[in-house]
Amino acid sequence: MSAKPAKAATAEGEAAPKGGKRKLVLLAAPIALAAIGGGLWFSGVLPGLLGGGAHEAPSEHAEAPPAPPVFFDMPEIVANLNAPGRRTSYIRLRSKLELARPDDAAAVQAAMPRLLDLYTTYLREMRPEELRGSAGTQRLREELIARASLAAAPARITDVLFTEILLQ
Structure with missing residues (x-):
């Protein structure tokens, strides 16, 4: 009888770290994705990939450059x-x-x-x-x-x- 409770305690002890690692991965993955996305956005890579106006065609009604002072x-x-x-x-x-x-x-x-x-x-x-x-x-x-x-x-x-x- 004493062997069975020890086995149950070991099984519970192994299950607890697996659940903790899973929670850590589930919390860290969105944070890491948000950090990577933010870095790509502010570096200008992501807007270029999404077509965010980096290659706009020049307008016919564009203002002339200001005259020199x-x-x-x-x-x-x-x-x-x-x-x-x-x-x-x-x-x-x-x-x-x-x-x-x-x-x-x-x-x-x-x-x-x-x-x-x-x-x-x-x-x-x-x-x-x-x-x-x-x-x-x-x-x-x-x-x-x-x-x-x-x-x-x-x-x-x-x-x-x-x-x-x-x-x-």
Whole structure:
């Protein structure tokens, strides 16, 4: 009698690991398939195999590539800054305006007195601390773009490029 219960315990012990391995395989297989599918999708292999638009025919109504930007040279601007104390600080600024279309150059040239006035009055209100570092230069760029767009209203100014900024 004692032999039979030992055999039953061994049979139960062997059955338990087989069930655990089967569960592990059933859980790991979908996870592995999902990982492989995700890898193929993000690498671009799977969309190409499924015909996901990688080889689309060019449309007859496709837009023409955008025209290259036009750069407009601004005159040099020298202005005194709003510096506290007795010592005055100056800024010398040379820049270029990036225009969206070549036709905008005429509008910018016509608005040049207003543009120089807006730039100079803005620079005179700035403190030297506000211009230090890349964050100060970026703020200056954004403000000058806004003022240039305002002064040359029909023209579209896309960027202000600094060729020289000198603080003294």
